[in-house]
Amino acid sequence: MNEYMERQVQLKWYEPKKTYDVIIIGGGGHGLSTAYHLATRHNITNVAVLERKYIGGGNSGRNTTVIRANYGIPEAVRFYQRSVDLYKRLEEETGRWLMHLEKGILWIAHSEAAVRQERARAEVNRAFGAKTDFVTPEEIKKIVPQIDLSGGGVWPIMGASYHHDGATARHDRVNWALAEGANKRGVHIHQRTEVLDLIKEGDRVIGVQTNHGPMYADIVMSAVGGHVSRVAKMAGLRLPIRTHTLQAYVTNHYQQKLHPIVASTSLLFYVSQTARGEMLLGAQIDPQPSYNYRAGHDLIKGCSHRAMTMLPFLRDLRILRQWTGVCDMSPDYSPIMGKTPIPGFLITTGWGTWGFKAIPVGGEQMAALIATSETPELIAPFALDRFARDRTMADRGSAGTH
Amino acid sequence: MSIKIPCPHCGERPIHEFAYGEVPEVPDEITDIDERDLDRAFMFKNTEGVQLEAWYHIYGCRRWVYVYRDTVRDVIVPKPV
Ligand SMILES: Cc1cc2nc3c(=O)[nH]c(=O)nc-3n(C[C@H](O)[C@H](O)[C@H](O)COP(=O)(O)OP(=O)(O)OC[C@H]3O[C@@H](n4cnc5c(N)ncnc54)[C@H](O)[C@@H]3O)c2cc1C
Ligand SMILES: [Zn+2]
Numbered sequence A: 001m002n003e004y005m006e007r008q009v010q011l012k013w014y015e016p017k018k019t020y021d022v023i024i025i026g027g028g029g030h031g032l033s034t035a036y037h038l039a040t041r042h043n044i045t046n047v048a049v050l051e052r053k054y055i056g057g058g059n060s061g062r063n064t065t066v067i068r069a070n071y072g073i074p075e076a077v078r079f080y081q082r083s084v085d086l087y088k089r090l091e092e093e094t095g096r097w098l099m100h101l102e103k104g105i106l107w108i109a110h111s112e113a114a115v116r117q118e119r120a121r122a123e124v125n126r127a128f129g130a131k132t133d134f135v136t137p138e139e140i141k142k143i144v145p146q147i148d149l150s151g152g153g154v155w156p157i158m159g160a161s162y163h164h165d166g167a168t169a170r171h172d173r174v175n176w177a178l179a180e181g182a183n184k185r186g187v188h189i190h191q192r193t194e195v196l197d198l199i200k201e202g203d204r205v206i207g208v209q210t211n212h213g214p215m216y217a218d219i220v221m222s223a224v225g226g227h228v229s230r231v232a233k234m235a236g237l238r239l240p241i242r243t244h245t246l247q248a249y250v251t252n253h254y255q256q257k258l259h260p261i262v263a264s265t266s267l268l269f270y271v272s273q274t275a276r277g278e279m280l281l282g283a284q285i286d287p288q289p290s291y292n293y294r295a296g297h298d299l300i301k302g303c304s305h306r307a308m309t310m311l312p313f314l315r316d317l318r319i320l321r322q323w324t325g326v327c328d329m330s331p332d333y334s335p336i337m338g339k340t341p342i343p344g345f346l347i348t349t350g351w352g353t354w355g356f357k358a359i360p361v362g363g364e365q366m367a368a369l370i371a372t373s374e375t376p377e378l379i380a381p382f383a384l385d386r387f388a389r390d391r392t393m394a395d396r397g398s399a400g401t402h
Numbered sequence B: 001m002s003i004k005i006p007c008p009h010c011g012e013r014p015i016h017e018f019a020y021g022e023v024p025e026v027p028d029e030i031t032d033i034d035e036r037d038l039d040r041a042f043m044f045k046n047t048e049g050v051q052l053e054a055w056y057h058i059y060g061c062r063r064w065v066y067v068y069r070d071t072v073r074d075v076i077v078p079k080p081v
Helices: A003-007 A030-040 A074-094 A112-127 A137-143 A171-183 A225-233 A298-310 A312-316 A356-371 B033-042
Strands: A020-027 A047-050 A105-109 A131-135 A158-165 A188-190 A196-202 A203-210 A215-222 A242-253 A261-264 A270-272 A278-282 A319-329 A336-339 A345-349 B005-007 B010-013 B019-021 B051-055 B064-070 B076-077
Touching: A003 A196, A020 A030, A020 A203, A030 A047, A030 A171, A030 A356, A047 A171, A047 A215, A074 A112, A074 A171, A074 A356, A105 A112, A105 A137, A112 A131, A112 A158, A131 A137, A137 A158, A158 B076, A171 A188, A171 A356, A196 A225, A215 A225, A215 A356, A225 A242, A225 A319, A242 A298, A270 A298, A278 A298, A298 A312, A298 A319, A319 A356, A336 A356, A345 A356, B005 B064, B005 B076
Parallel strands: A020 A047, A020 A215, A047 A188, A105 A261, A215 A345
Antiparallel strands: A105 A158, A131 A158, A196 A203, A203 A215, A242 A278, A242 A319, A261 A270, A270 A278, A336 A345, B005 B010, B019 B051, B051 B064, B064 B076
C-alpha cells in the first residue's frame, strides 16, 4: 500500500459478524465502490467486503489508471461518461487527494480506415455526451510536440481523436478513499478472508463459507476480478469470461513533460507520464488465458519498439519496473453487471483491461440495484443475459487495454 | 522467459511459434439444445489450474498439438491421472 494512504487513512478492523445485509466478495475497486455507494447513497451499512489478500491488491492496484469515456457504442459512452463525471467530484466528496489529473487523451490513427474509425468515435462521443474531437497531424504536433509525425517512417500519423476528458488518478488512493468512506459509515472490511464456497438454500445463495467460518447475507455480490469463474462455479454458473494476463511497466524519469495520454490502437500501446515523471506504458494481453502473475519480456519488447517510433525520446529511457494483472475478459469487450439466474447472487465482472475508469459508476449502479432490487437503466444493456438474448455490446475497438 | 510446447513432429519449440486454440467443452448436464448452443458460443470453463488445450504450430509443421497446461504456473504438465 501507498505510504501516504497508510499514514492518512485509519480503517477500523472489526470482528466478522455472522450475518450482514450485503456481502461483497472482493476488495478491489468495484467491491469497495459498491460498499461506499451503499453506505453514502442508500444508508445501507450492514455490509461486509471480504478480501482474500489485501484491498486493492488485485487489478485495481495494478492498472495504468486511464480514465476516459471515448467508447464506440452509445450505451458505453453514456456509462463511462457518468464515471468520468463522478471521478471529477471524487476528491471533494471523499476529502482525499486522489491525484486526479485531467490530461486529455489522443487516439492516433495510422491508416485511412483508422482515420474513419476515429472520426466516427468523435461523432458518437459528442452525440452521447463525451467531449471528443477529430484532430489533424498539425494539431497533434501542437498537443504533443515530442511526437514524430512520420511514425519513424513506418507508421505515419494521419490524425487522431482527441478526448478532452482523458484523465488519470492514483489507483491505491482511489481504493483506500472508497474503503475509508464506507468503513467510517460502518461497513466491515475483512482482509485475508477468502470465500471458499457459497452457501445455498434451494436455488438461492444465502451466504459464504470463508477461512474464518460461514457468514450469511440477503445479497451476495461477486467482485473478484480475474478469479470470477471460480466464484461463479460455486454458484453453479458458467460465465462468458476468459482470464488473460496484462502487463504494464514504467521507465525512469523523463525531464520534459508529456502532457496528454497518447494511445494507438493499431500499434497496441499507450503511454502517459506519472506524477514522478516516469513514463508509464501498457501493452496488449497475452493471447492465451492465464492466471500467472509473472511478468515477461516478450510483449513489452514489441510494445516499446512500436512506442519509440512515435515518441523517439523513449529510446533514452530505461525500464524500471514491470508487473502483471489477471483480467476478466468478456467476449464483446464490455462489462457484465447485475443479476444472475441465481437468486441472491449478483456479479460485476467483464472489467478486463478497462475497469479502473468505471470504479465510481460501477459501484454507484450496483449499489442502486442492491438497494432497490431494480436494474438501473444505465447498466441494463450490460446484463449477463445479453448473450442469451443475442444483444452483445461489441466494442473491442474501444477497449484498448486501458 | 517463454514456455516451450512439445510438438510431436518438431520437438520442444517456443510458445510463440504456436497459436492458442481452445478445446471447447459443453457440460453434459446442459441438455436443452439452445442452452448448449449458447454455452458453446459464449460460456467458458476458464480453468484456474490444469486444462487440456490445442496449439496450432503455425510457424512450424502446421499441425495441431494437444497439451495440458497449468494456467496458474503457466507450465506444460503431463496428462493428469
Ligand atoms: C496492467 C493493467 C493495466 C490496466 N489499465 C487500465 C487503465 O488504464 N484504465 C482502466 O480503466 N482499467 C485498466 N485496467 C483494468 C482495471 O485494473 C480492472 O478492470 C479493475 O481494477 C477491476 O477492478 P475489480 O474490483 O473488478 O477487480 P480487482 O481489483 O482485481 O479486485 C478483485 C479482488 O477480489 C479478490 N478475490 C478474488 N477471489 C476472492 C475470493 N475467493 N474471496 C475473497 N476475495 C477474492 C482479489 O484478491 C482482488 O483483490 C488495467 C488492468 C491491468 C492488469
Ligand atoms: Zn510442429
